[in-house]
Amino acid sequence: MSVTVGANLFPQTIGLVHTMTSMDSQPLVTEVVRVPSVEHVAQIVGRSGSKIKYLRAETNTCIKTPYRGDDPAFVVTGRPDSVRMAVNAIEKASQHFSYLMDGRSNVCAVGEVTISVTVPQPYVGAVVGRNGSVIKTIKEQTNTRINTPKSDAAAPAFEVTGTRVNVLAAKEAIGDKVLQAYQLRNSTKFDPNLNRSKFMDKIFQSSSPPMTAPVVLMSTQSPIQSSIGSVYPMDRGLSPKPSFPVSSSIFDPFFYYKTLC
Known part of the structure; x- marks a missing residue:
């Protein structure tokens, strides 16, 4: 009022x-x-x-x-x-x-965006950690809010909300945990310089059962982007902000929220 x-x-x-x-x-x-x-x-x-x-x-x-x-x-x-x-x-x-x-609902406040970070079902546990310890650490270190996927989800996705920089940092941290878990299972040494796009493509191809590929709205050249980090259709928060003067409609993405099922 x-x-x-x-x-x-x-x-x-x-x-x-x-x-x-x-x-x-x-x-x-x-x-x-x-x-x-x-x-x-x-x-x-x-x-x-x-x-x-x-x-x-x-x-x-x-x-x-x-x-x-x-x-x-x-x-x-x-x-x-x-x-x-x-x-x-x-x-x-x-x-x-x-x-x-x-x-x-899940709300994005002023200056915030929400992205969906999809991971293969076998690696959800590695991202969440025992009693949620890993995902809690990621939240605290990146200052983001993260909703974990349902256990029966066909294509599990973590919903990450925060500022643009923090959201991308959380996405990278989640990707690192998936990469570490994969290399640990395959008895290979963790290599932070591994091409993540190729790695995630391989991970999804080898996952069972087959999962529906997520919609990717960002550049496919971005690390992990071929399979992690789709942005909600109404959320354009990761694009450069328009210059002033602007209409009140430019604030809509910052207040966009998605009702959870």
Whole structure:
């Protein structure tokens, strides 16, 4: 929920408002965006403020975040169209995080993407580890959220959510575990320089029973990409971000979520 207010209600923003007014003749507006909880605030702000900084830069707005103990509300100041864009983005992130809290869906918050990392059934255990120890370590080291595939899945896939860089790091870590497990089973020494694309092709061809090949939307030249790392069709997060000015629709991929079966 957002409420339009006068800038004079927030004296801490007056200095910035005057500066922005002198740079642009358009009138400035201020809106308050309330979210349900402090957990929503933390999710929208991101670690060290990374997500809210990104949103400020993309919308060219001043976004004041609540202090600890304050009501969970963001104060957005800027040109009317820019403010509306930022408000829409915050409201979408809040709504989608609510879905996540309710356990109904897997949500990508501001600046995040989700990829599906497919591995052969015989090697799922090597990626998960005893009592989930391996996948837990990968999550912690790459700062990602990873959903493990169902045990009866025909083509098991790990759903990895996080920033672009962290998601790719997790994909590489999963590929390393599969590669190590394969070479261990075949009594060969682990070689990190092995051509992973050829290796994964070989792994899938030798796996039993045959599995349906995943849809690959990224370049097939990428390591492991011939069989690992398909991106959800609506998720274009791994492509370069468009330059400003932009419409509010560019934020949709960052808030895209996929309902789990």
